[in-house]
Amino acid sequence: MPPGDEQRPRPPTEEPPCMVPGCGAVSERSLALAEARKVFPALPEGRRAHLCRAHYKEWKKGTKKDRELRRLGW
Numbered sequence: 897m898p899p900g901d902e903q904r905p906r907p908p909t910e911e912p913p914c915m916v917p918g919c920g921a922v923s924e925r926s927l928a929l930a931e932a933r934k935v936f937p938a939l940p941e942g943r944r945a946h947l948c949r950a951h952y953k954e955w956k957k958g959t960k961k962d963r964e965l966r967r968l969g970w
């Protein structure tokens with residue numbers, strides 16, 4: 897290994913991992929923790945909630961359903 901080869905370029909995935917317990921996938925989105933907790937109440941403390949693509953989708957679905965249910969009079 898030639899000297900200096902240890903200084904590798906930073907990996908493109910600098911985002912922290914998904915914060916949903918048990919997931920740990922690379923996060924793609926971050927949103928306000930309070931918002932995220934409406935769908936994922938088990939999220940750890942923090943300022944922002946980092947979610948992977950799958951969980952972000954789930955969050956979007958969850959919040960949408962919430963709105964629809966309210967419209968239906970739940």
Ligand SMILES: [Zn+2]
Binds near residue numbers: 951
């Ligand atoms: Zn996730």
